[in-house]
Amino acid sequence: MLTVYAADAGSDMLAFILRRLVQSVIVMLTVALVAFALFRFVGDPIASMVGQETTLAERAELRDALGLNDPFVVQFGKFVARASTGDFGISYRLQQPVMELILSRLPATLELALVSGVLAFVFGVGFGVYTALRRGNWLSGTIMTASLIGVSLPTFLIGVLLIWVFAVELQWLPSFGRGEVVQVGNWWRTGLLTESGRASLILPAITLGLYQMTLIMRLVRAEMLEVLRTDYIKFARARGLSNRAVHFGHALKNTLVPVITITGLQLGSIIAFSIITETVFQWPGVGALFINSVRFVDVPVMAAYLMLIALVFVVINLVVDLLYYAVDPRLRVDRANARH
């Protein structure tokens, strides 16, 4: 419950957003500190930038030129300043600007994450509601057991098994890559507009979304069962409202309030988990880039990816909070009306 005493709902909302923004900036700065520490202390930046034949004097000169001899705070400040303009330096491994690398691969990851997020939400809520309302019948029993397997199956194993069944045995769907992609605008290359692009998306999207779907489903089911036990649902039944009105008008709406939060946060996890899916399906996204950077200790890419994921999480958190605020009237403390 908010305890902001504002004259009207508008400035109330503003204060709420402002506070969340401040929190977000603090989180981002913390993550930046970790990323910077990575940069500064993992491996020797100079050693990874120059060849064997560079002399010690040249190295010292470079060290000075790069500002590596500045005080820690100054270096961190510079790092943050450069990072906020999208400058994360050059990849040790690929010798290209990190930001360029990431941006060229981001559309692939975002398309994959979005499609699997939608899949996970739609099926997760649907199955969750069904299993909560039809507790004890054989179909919900089957769904619940299947969901347990879904939670226990590592993502990569789901991917491998899907490839085996649908790509190797049945040969219905491609097993790797994005298919044909189309340039849209300057930065975006999409696979959604071609048939092979869409076909290539199916298996990775299911792989990536399955785990999140089972999570959402179990959450929706648990919340729904909880809500169905509340007094206001009993009272709604006692007033003779139809099952449909009680279940979907009252229970589902109240269920969705907490579900929105978790689902929003899951979207962030989906982007992070895409590391695994992208590796299995050789999907040319940022996750695959990150895995290779970990393998080769390519620190600038690791640091940039960390910041990117943090940014995604922070933005999603912010949006989720705002959504929450919009859905639950109890959070809108409009004092003008709150008279007793």
Added chain:
Amino acid sequence: MAPVHKSGPLLSVRDLVVEFPTRRGTLRALDKVSFDIAEGEVLGMVGESGAGKSLTGAAIIGLLEPPGRIAGGEILLRGERIDNLPREKMRRIRGRRIGMVFQDPLTSLNPLYTVAEQLIETIRTHMDVSEKEARKRAVALLDRVGIPAAARRIDDYPHHFSGGMRQRVVIALALAAEPELVIADEPTTALDVSVQAQIIDVLKEICAERGASVMLITHDMGVIAETADRVAVLYAGRLAEIGPVRDVIQAAEHPYTVGLMGSIPTLTQTAERLTQIPGSMPRLDAIQQGCAFNPRCTRAFDRCRVERPDLIARGEERQVACWLYDPAKEAQDV
């Protein structure tokens, strides 16, 4: 006082048995409970918590929580059985013919909908009226239950109202489709003492106005004394005594009722003089053979420990389940 058995009761409960299957065997939560409620009558239902008062209400309105189930007896509304109706038919009775008010107004209303939305939804579920007409009725109802500036406050969310005001909203909702019977399950227990009397008054007045009967579930004998026409006393899932309020209060017959009446504080009594029945009500899985009250009863004799007493008629309007009033025994004693 309303004539009880003559014109045919509005509600008639006959030998109602409610059971809960549990892991350690089946619990019998209500055991052969029988009573009537006449047209326009207020029946008070008293007993300790766990005696089965709320269960009786839930069974009547068809909302027993699984795994609880009606295992015997019947419930008749104007002579028609309603305990075995198909779900959809029973749903149409809920709200329309039997309304219900729950204990806690803070949790009875859906926090995500305005009062108007909840009222209009209820009205339009049962009555074929336009949205506009439903809203007009809703405002009138809120006004009638005593919400100031009803036309404006109707669009507020439940959390904008205080506890007492919310219970008024709950009453408006329960009465929205003009039911013939209102089951009020401890309607004031969760409220501030200062507003309890007001809520009871509103409930009583508005039901009287519409000719609706009330089954008032409470453990507060004071409320019963002021509000009810008749009172039924439940003990461990069994009916101990039932009769006109004045008679039962002034001359309780069942030893349990006698003890219960002794615990009503009145202005002329001081706290020390309140009597208390020693012991506590048995758990449902540990009810003694014979009369359920026998381990605590000061007047129990051999038969009470062996044989369960049925309701014994005491005059026109009263019944009591106690071997002390067995005609055979009384004849012997005389």
Added chain:
Amino acid sequence: MQETTGKPRLNAVARAWDSDVAWSFRHSPLAVIAAFVSILIILAAVFAPWIAPHDPFNPATLNLMDGFTAPMEPNQFTGNVYWLGTDNQGRDVFSTILYGARISLFVGFMAVLFAMVLGITLGLIAGYRGGWVDSLLMRVADVQLTFPSILLALLIFGVARGFIPPAYREAMAIWVLIVAIGLSDWVQYARVVRGATMVEKSKEYVQAARVIGAHPAKILLRHILPNVMGPVLVIATIGLALAIIAEATLSFLGVGVPSTQPSLGTLIRIGQGFLFSGEWWILLFPSITLLALALSVNLLGDWLRDALNPRLR
């Protein structure tokens, strides 16, 4: 004499058998099966050197001619029969699974142990000290919780590799993996212990301990641990399933254990390579083992949580 000593013990057994947890166990066929499967795999892994028909890591016993033998079929060159077939190097798949499960379980158990010790220690410190120590630890926990643990484990793994000289990376890989998975999963233990500590520390016996000069933290530990045993056990069981999955995932991604010591995840990665050429058994059997292990431990954890917390039933 025997009567008096024997009886209490018998009673204790009877009481345990009659307790709610045991009752719930006996009436949950899924939990019984899960326990059976977990114990079976754990025993098989522990006794792998005695059970396995071959030593897959001893090059002297390997015969490349045995490579790609299908399950239950005699090899076309040597005529040898392997239950679950062999891989490209002629290693017996059944034996590699036993040894692989051994490594998976070792990493899993050690990671859980590490996370538990770390979480309980930090939780105790946060709960007992309070103030800024508590705020700092809990803020770190909050921030960490917003990131998926697999991502954290990957990062920690990458960072640790940056610190370790390349020559030692292979040898240290397993320990780095354990630390990475353990570090990514300490938060829940810390929260439970912190909560319990804050409740206990205001109680009189802690004050009394201070008066008689005992260190209150020692006493707290002795009183709090029994209280949090239930939740910690649940977290640890589910944590074990998660750690096994995390290890398999990292190894599958090629950043986990070195290929000289293949875990189940590594075996699946190797097996994936033979999918298109038709040697399905190299992939399938390790996958089934991993699934059975993760699923049964998960089921046990799930059941344990419900059994210890009847309110949720």
